[in-house]
Amino acid sequence: xxxxxxxxxxxxxxxxxxxxxxxxxxxxxxxxxxxxxxxxxxxxxxxxxxxxxxxxxxxxxxxxxxxxxxxxxxxxxxxxxxxxxxxxxxxxxxxxxxxxxxxxxxxxxxxxxxxxxxxxxxxxxxxxxxxxxxxxxxxxxxxxxxxxxxxxxxxxxxxxxxxxxxxxxxxxxxxxxxxxxxxxxxxxxxxxxxxxxxxxxxxxxxxxxxxxxxxxxxxxxxxxxxxxxxxxxxxxxxxxxxxxxxxxxxxxxxxxxxxxxxxxxxxxxxxxxxxxxxxxxxxxxxxxxxxxxxxxxxxxxxxxxxxxxxxxxxxxxxxxxxxxxxxxxxxxxxxxxxxxxxxxxxxxxxxxxxxxxxxxxxxxxxxxxxxxxxxxxxxxxxxxxxxxxxxxxxxxxxxxxxxxxxxxxxxxxxxxxxxxxxxxxxxxxxxxxxxxxxxxxxxxxxxxxxxxxxxxxxxxxxxxxx
Numbered sequence: 528x529x530x531x532x533x534x535x536x537x538x539x540x541x542x543x544x545x546x547x548x549x550x551x552x553x554x555x556x557x558x559x560x561x562x563x564x565x566x567x568x569x570x571x572x573x574x575x576x577x578x579x580x581x582x583x584x585x586x587x588x589x590x591x592x593x594x595x596x597x598x599x600x601x602x603x604x605x606x607x608x609x610x611x612x613x614x615x616x617x618x619x620x621x622x623x624x625x626x627x628x629x630x631x632x633x634x635x636x637x638x639x640x641x642x643x644x645x646x647x648x649x650x651x652x653x654x655x656x657x658x659x660x661x662x663x664x665x666x667x668x669x670x671x672x673x674x675x676x677x678x679x680x681x682x683x684x685x686x687x688x689x690x691x692x693x694x695x696x697x698x699x700x701x702x703x704x705x706x707x708x709x710x711x712x713x714x715x716x717x718x719x720x721x722x723x724x725x726x727x728x729x730x731x732x733x734x735x736x737x738x739x740x741x742x743x744x745x746x747x748x749x750x751x752x753x754x755x756x757x758x759x760x761x762x763x764x765x766x767x768x769x770x771x772x773x774x775x776x777x778x779x780x781x782x783x784x785x786x787x788x789x790x791x792x793x794x795x796x797x798x799x800x801x802x803x804x805x806x807x808x809x810x811x812x813x814x815x816x817x818x819x820x821x822x823x824x825x826x827x828x829x830x831x832x833x834x835x836x837x838x839x840x841x842x843x844x845x846x847x848x849x850x851x852x853x854x855x856x857x858x859x860x861x862x863x864x865x866x867x868x869x870x871x872x873x874x875x876x877x878x879x880x881x882x883x884x885x886x887x888x889x890x891x892x893x894x895x896x897x898x899x900x901x902x903x904x905x906x907x908x909x910x911x912x913x914x915x916x917x918x919x920x921x922x923x924x925x926x927x928x929x930x931x932x933x934x935x936x937x938x939x940x941x942x943x944x945x946x947x948x949x950x951x952x953x954x955x956x957x958x959x960x961x962x963x964x965x966x967x968x969x970x971x972x973x974x975x976x977x978x979x980x981x982x983x984x985x986x987x988x989x990x991x992x993x
Contacts, residue, residue: 578991583795586876593718600982611718611738616979638705664722678714680914741767741987768990842889
């Protein structure tokens with residue numbers, strides 16, 4: 528019996544985009560749903576300071592450089608938020624923006640330019656100022672193709688940046704996007720690291736990552752545990768309430784659940800509907816997009832025709848190390864075994880995410896997560912987007928994505944995204960096969976858990992009892 532509590536991300540998309548919030552197989556792109564978690568303060572009382580919480584993530588990063596970390600529920604979002612804080616977060620019910628290290632990010636010209644205002648007197652953990660120059664350095668670095676960041680799809684929408692004063696950065700976009708703040712929130716653009724520390728090189732930075740988050744690195748025993756300790760100079764005192772965080776990784780959903788139920792962990796990321804149903808002791812079932820039937824003889828005929836034309840079909844299915852993703856790849860391999868043309872390659876999370884940035888894959892599991900439709904859909908499928916990892920190029924799709932981005936009314940945006948949905952159904956950039964359940968499992972003693980962006984836990988408000 529599960530004794531803890533479950534908080535699942537809430538649906539925050541309109542009807543025009545519902546059908547595209549799912550996991551992709553084949554040429555695929557994207558992320559996860561967003562939401563929030565926590566206790567009713569009236570039930571648990573005021574936060575209590577102290578204690579070290581144990582968190583189970585799906586994977587361990589290869590580096591603590593924010594450019595190489597993924598700001599999603601399946602990535603390193605909690606770790607990034609802990610070390611670097613957040614410029615902004617989203618309200619889980621309304622998708623309204625809540626400010627953190629930033630105090631405003633808005634436009635007065637329809638999204639052609641955005642102005643970022645920073646909270647004054649905030650310093651990195653080494654005492655140096657977090658100012659507009661620091662944000663400019665980080666964002667310019669992310670949009671540089673040589674950095675090979677997984678967030679280049681979001682960062683490359685910037686044409687130029689200009690520091691107006693120590694606390695103000697003006698951003699000129701490649702094309703108007705009044706919803707650009709959401710792209711920042713769901714990417715590593717939301718994490719600002721010390722430029723001086725980054726310039727010391729990867730090895731030095733991993734030993735001593737400098738950010739302005741609620742926690743700092745105490746120890747990192749690779750492939751084992753990451754230990755964080757409270758940042759005594761955090762800008763939002765008395766937060767953080769916890770004295771520290773202990774982060775471990777497991778790609779096994781059952782192991783993550785067992786860690787919660789046995790008291791071995793206080794928080795665990797998950798996206799498996801069956802696990803969440805077990806956690807809730809209820810009958811929640813996975814929703815699977817019907818894939819239709821198949822005709823083996825017709826498939827073989829097509830393979831033979833391509834081979835005769837000198838284009839034999841042979842490909843590698845690259846997947847993440849989770850139990851669920853490996854099962855999907857192995858099932859596909861089994862279904863195609865008669866054709867002897869598919870191999871399965873399992874990569875850890877950092878290596879798999881890197882493949883998206885280089886487009887170095889034949890077939891891969893990925894996903895598109897939608898809050899405001901603009902971020903994921905434009906980034907994943909517009910021909911001008913660096914995040915268009917499948918290389919799709921369709922003028923009608925581009926026009927609809929552009930219209931959805933700048934539409935002045937909900938009705939106009941909904942109409943545009945209906946066209947987007949129709950074009951994706953016709954172009955088939957991937958095989959859509961399931962709607963994921965980005966979530967966190969919460970132990971009995973953990974309180975104050977809140978999610979933002981693509982299922983990113985915000986650690987500064989977490990606290991323990993018991």
